[in-house]
Amino acid sequence: MFVDKARIFVKGGKGGNGAVSFRREKYVPAGGPDGGDGGRGGNVIIEVDEGLRTLMDFRYKKKYIAESGENGKGKKMFGKDGEDLILKVPPGTIVRDEKTGLVIADLVRNKQRAVVARGGKGGKGNIHFKTSTRQAPGFAEAGDYGEERWIILELKLLADVGLIGFPNVGKSTILSVVTKATPKVANYHFTTITPNLGVVEEIRGKSFVLADIPGLIEGAHEGIGLGHEFLRHVERTKLLIHVVDISGIEGRDPIDDFEKINEELKLYNPKLAEKQQVIAANKIDLLEDMSKYKEFEKIMNERGYKVFPISAATKKGLRELLLYVIELLDKIEDNVEIINDQETHKIYTLDSLEDDRKEVIVRKENNFYIVEGKPIEKLVYSTDFNDIDSIRRFQNILKNRGIFEQLKEIGIKDGDTVKILDIEFEYYD
Missing domain, CATH: 2.70.210.12 (GTP1/OBG domain)
Structure with a gap:
């Protein structure tokens, strides 16, 4: 899991x-x-x-x-x-x-x-x-x-390469074939709901981590479907393999799918759309007319993308795809910074988060005047109420912190009861 x-x-x-x-x-x-x-x-x-x-x-x-x-x-x-x-x-x-x-x-x-x-x-x-x-x-x-x-x-996710694409285009099948990972594979949408990882070693000593990332739908940048879960894991990959269903057996158009996914990446974070992509035209074995693939390849080549016709089911074209990916990875510098512009980039110190630990609250509840807060609790635990010097120190610290002035502001009078933790005192000015 x-x-x-x-x-x-x-x-x-x-x-x-x-x-x-x-x-x-x-x-x-x-x-x-x-x-x-x-x-x-x-x-x-x-x-x-x-x-x-x-x-x-x-x-x-x-x-x-x-x-x-x-x-x-x-x-x-x-x-x-x-x-x-x-x-x-x-x-x-x-x-x-x-x-x-x-x-x-x-x-x-x-x-x-x-x-x-x-x-x-x-x-x-x-x-x-x-x-x-x-x-x-x-x-x-x-x-x-x-x-x-x-x-x-x-x-x-710190995978080297991410498999992206619409649901049910064959990403999980590709991962299961080229790695030892065993993702759940079935012919229905959203089979993958969490990322699966595998290590590809097509060339000995040249391994890389491949991630099958949950499928994307329109509106993902707004959190629709598995949107934000998908996009968060795309951010730190070095390279994307964009898988499309070239067969169109579900009535989808591969060019339209490609454009929609890249638009979602751009809307979520423009830097994601700039990541280098290699296109895997999957299910080529189901395509009877290769002219459809040729037309798709021509359009993608004109846009600057490298396209590989593959069949995850028969393993056709996978080796060529992986060898090209290995070649590209050698040229891409490591970059694991947070690149989501929607996030706060600054790393905050613990001091900036410590606001309530130093706070002392003075309030009235029923007939009691209550003083509470971590500094006051520490003061009580440090005080020996059987020792006159310790009691004087206790009173001086309360005075220096302005506790007595705050009590007066909320209406305390001589003889009223002040409660700190489980200890009760009678107040006299």
Whole structure:
């Protein structure tokens, strides 16, 4: 099965908490703080593996969470960093942020990597909070949460040559004959609904990847039928073999079919229509009058196209076609860039996607004034509410962030209840 799209949840590991610790050594009766920092949480990384061809592995497992960092320890010992979680994908995979639709990475080379969810930073140990007036801080900092998001993995086929043409013109049969691929072949429309891949090795040491791409219909550039699914896979091929049914047994005109498909390519993305094409006039064995083929060949030659009369059923003309394709491939430079002008080309950094993680929300609900957000949650976890110095730090941070001013703006009064996570406070100005 060829899976070309997957939706998964990724989350970086949480940073370890800083330690609250004091020196307890012989002959050091009043040792100072020595709590170490927490370790960094692991990242979630997408890595290209050229041995993969589909996104099948992501069909069943949807959530991927990296390892958290270890908490800090006494004697200024740092916690261990969490292990990175590496997810393998085939070459040609585009990674998008589901919420914004923006491209995070475009992965085409073997071993190429992209971080899609960063691990949280480790929290600072209490050694960092010692001051001239606070000699024994009884609190430390909690580790940051790892980034989390739903992402879309979209595989753009990285075949060398694509077979294009209307449904039922013989593309799947050609693939099955010239490669070891076993696509479903039958005499009805839309037999192929997902791309099939095969390796052609007509000349030893001169192999190339051939893709039988789902058939195209009019209106495909607007997403009709299998339109966008078809066109996405055409984009990264180096060369196209345009298959037409020269026999016309279904009442179709090969010239009309050829023009309609190229018009759909042009409407979707003009660069697709500029790709070099070789024409395979299939089902030549069913043609009783060769003058029809001669007329078609003459018209296509005048337009600059090379035409090969073939029969996928009898294998007639296939070797000549493949040898010519191999010759052309040697002259075409590799080009695996995103060429769809309808897409956003820019690769966005994770920082540009992180808008809600830094947000603090102050609101009123029933009789409670609620303060929420990742920064506030971290502050609560870093606060020892049995330690007066820790409580003062907590209040100063809320004040400096403007939380008290926001509470006043929405009408808080002395004695009202403020709720942060599961902790409730009485407010007094």
